Amino acid sequence: MQGTKVVRPFPFFRAGARASQPQLAKPILVLEDVYKFFRPDEPTLRGVNLKVERGEFAFITGPSGAGKSTLLKLLYRELMVDEGRVLFCGRDIGRLTDKSIPFLRRNLGIVFQDFRIIDHWTVFENIAVALEILSMPQRLIRSRVAEALERVGLNGRGDEQTSNLSGGEKQRVAVARAIVPEPALILADEPTGNLDPHLAIDILTLFEEINSTGTTVLFATHDHSLISKRDHRLISIDEGRVVEARQGLKDWPGSGIHTLVG
Amino acid sequence: MDVKSAMTRARRGLREERRLYVVAVSSLAVAFLCLGATLLGVTNLDAAADRWGQSGRITLFLKDDADPQDVAQLRVVLEGLSDVREVAHVTPEQAKASFLEEADVGADLSALPKEVFPASLEVSLVNGVTRERSESIATRLGQFRAVSDVESYGSWFQKLDHLLWGARMLAAGLALLVMFCVIAVIGNTIRLAVARRRQEIQVMKLCGATNGFVRGPFVLEGMFQGFASALLAVLALLAGYLSLHESVDSTLAALTGSRVVFLGVWTWLLLLTGGALIGAIGSALSVRRYLSV
Ligand SMILES: Nc1ncnc2c1ncn2[C@@H]1O[C@H](COP(=O)(O)OP(=O)(O)OP(=O)(O)O)[C@@H](O)[C@H]1O
Numbered sequence: 144m145q146g147t148k149v150v151r152p153f154p155f156f157r158a159g160a161r162a163s164q165p166q167l168a169k170p171i172l173v174l175e176d177v178y179k180f181f182r183p184d185e186p187t188l189r190g191v192n193l194k195v196e197r198g199e200f201a202f203i204t205g206p207s208g209a210g211k212s213t214l215l216k217l218l219y220r221e222l223m224v225d226e227g228r229v230l231f232c233g234r235d236i237g238r239l240t241d242k243s244i245p246f247l248r249r250n251l252g253i254v255f256q257d258f259r260i261i262d263h264w265t266v267f268e269n270i271a272v273a274l275e276i277l278s279m280p281q282r283l284i285r286s287r288v289a290e291a292l293e294r295v296g297l298n299g300r301g302d303e304q305t306s307n308l309s310g311g312e313k314q315r316v317a318v319a320r321a322i323v324p325e326p327a328l329i330l331a332d333e334p335t336g337n338l339d340p341h342l343a344i345d346i347l348t349l350f351e352e353i354n355s356t357g358t359t360v361l362f363a364t365h366d367h368s369l370i371s372k373r374d375h376r377l378i379s380i381d382e383g384r385v386v387e388a389r390q391g392l393k394d395w396p397g398s399g400i401h402t403l404v405g
Numbered sequence: 406m407d408v409k410s411a412m413t414r415a416r417r418g419l420r421e422e423r424r425l426y427v428v429a430v431s432s433l434a435v436a437f438l439c440l441g442a443t444l445l446g447v448t449n450l451d452a453a454a455d456r457w458g459q460s461g462r463i464t465l466f467l468k469d470d471a472d473p474q475d476v477a478q479l480r481v482v483l484e485g486l487s488d489v490r491e492v493a494h495v496t497p498e499q500a501k502a503s504f505l506e507e508a509d510v511g512a513d514l515s516a517l518p519k520e521v522f523p524a525s526l527e528v529s530l531v532n533g534v535t536r537e538r539s540e541s542i543a544t545r546l547g548q549f550r551a552v553s554d555v556e557s558y559g560s561w562f563q564k565l566d567h568l569l570w571g572a573r574m575l576a577a578g579l580a581l582l583v584m585f586c587v588i589a590v591i592g593n594t595i596r597l598a599v600a601r602r603r604q605e606i607q608v609m610k611l612c613g614a615t616n617g618f619v620r621g622p623f624v625l626e627g628m629f630q631g632f633a634s635a636l637l638a639v640l641a642l643l644a645g646y647l648s649l650h651e652s653v654d655s656t657l658a659a660l661t662g663s664r665v666v667f668l669g670v671w672t673w674l675l676l677l678t679g680g681a682l683i684g685a686i687g688s689a690l691s692v693r694r695y696l697s698v
């Protein structure tokens with residue numbers, strides 16, 4: 144369906160295209176002075192500057208309504224920046240045509256608080272969909288899905304009906320769907336928001352394991368018990384601006400956790 | 406677009422939305438049935454017209470007091486014409502006998518006096534004689550002394566032509582109407598299906614599915630619905646034809662001398678492919694509108 148005559152500004156985001164050496168040398172994500180307005184007088188994001196290197200694990204935090212989800216939406220082009228630039232592997236994704244957006248998203252794995260699992264599909268079908276989109280042969284899909292299921296700890300449960308799974312298991316399926324195409328960057332928007340604290344740690348650990356294989360992870364959460372347990376980079380959004388800490392809360396520039404949650 | 410994957414997903418869609426689709430297909434089948442029935446009428450009128458047009462005929466009714474010598478001379482003249490294939494003399498007795506044999510009208514007509522049936526010369530023309538030509542031959546033959554009346558079936562043909570034209574227009578109008586019906590019904594069904602599958606569409610898009618990938622199955626599902634409705638209508642029509650044609654045939658044969666025929670291969674193939682095509686168009690229009698990425 145994708146005609147070859149379509150002129151795409153960034154051939155990197157074409158199906159099957161691989162990043163070139165100079166692209167790989169660039170930071171995976173750079174935000175330059177990004178503004179996002181929902182109301183003309185009051186920007187949700189005002190002048191956000193951010194650089195994420197390949198292989199990093201970073202929490203994105205901030206009070207409810209701060210713009211965490213908005214920031215992530217800008218990255219997978221659900222929303223467009225109003226000012227500034229978002230560079231993914233050095234490419235300005237604000238300038239992508241509609242036809243190129245799917246090819247940008249094939250480089251991303253996205254996980255949500257509400258799982259977004261199709262209940263009347265089996266576990267296998269829910270994960271395989273990410274590979275069917277890439278027109279991968281069924282044989283390969285089967286082995287890759289089996290592998291992903293093993294990584295999220297659902298070994299051999301592909302044939303189960305998703306509606307019967309617990310919340311934690313559903314989120315594992317969602318994570319498997321996100322990682323199965325081996326994306327460069329994982330965007331998780333409050334992936335533990337619907338899970339009890341114990342399960343939350345499990346899921347966080349799962350993302351850390353994925354990160355240890357070289358995948359960059361951005362993990363949005365406002366759960367401080369989770370953040371305080373780890374020393375990851377902390378990106379906090381408050382009143383539209385970013386405040387950062389390299390080494391988790393102990394490195395936090397403000398006067399403690401209260402400046403963080405507001 | 407990966408056609409195989411689209412077909413797999415369309416099959417799943419058809420299974421999941423079968424209730425919705427059964428309603429759409431059965432109502433569209435009724436629309437196609439109306440169109441098919443009209444086309445069947447056109448086909449049969451066409452066949453009759455063809456049959457009559459092909460075997461050009463002129464009937465020369467002879468005067469009751471015609472001189473046998475004049476009649477004999479007339480036959481010689483007729484047999485000399487290059488357009489004439491055969492001339493047969495029908496006596497009043499023969500005319501009455503064949504009428505009684507063919508017309509199964511129920512009432513006892515054998516009491517009719519044989520004078521009701523005048524003697525005639527049945528002139529069969531060779532194939533390919535135009536109607537104008539047969540008309541002019543008829544006018545000339547009418548001037549012979551032994552002839553009381555000439556029937557060249559010209560007005561009959563004109564009526565048939567009018568009827569055919571009317572039936573064709575009706576079929577064309579119905580075809581247009583059915584087309585809109587299919588586009589509207591399938592478009593609406595697909596719109597509902599899109600709404601019901603909104604969640605999985607969203608998931609696919611977040612995973613990087615192109616518009617074509619998401620839309621493909623819906624277009625196939627619409628195509629299938631169009632095809633299934635047309636097929637259902639053709640099958641119903643065929644069943645009706647097979648169960649009725651024998652009883653209809655005998656009366657029709659008596660009246661017009663032709664038999665009932667079913668839709669030609671091309672007609673029903675056209676119905677099926679047309680159904681599939683318009684179904685695909687209807688759903689493509691619908692997904693274009695309701696499935697923006
Ligand atoms: N599509 C939209 N139209 C208008 N306003 C929006 C839209 N999306 C978000 N907003 C506004 O932008 C602000 C940031 O919303 P966002 O969802 O990014 O917050 P968040 O940090 O993810 O909050 P939470 O922790 O509750 O998920 C909110 O004030 C919200 O009302």
Ligand SMILES: [Mg+2]
Pocket residue numbers: 211212213332333
């Ligand atoms: Mg949010």
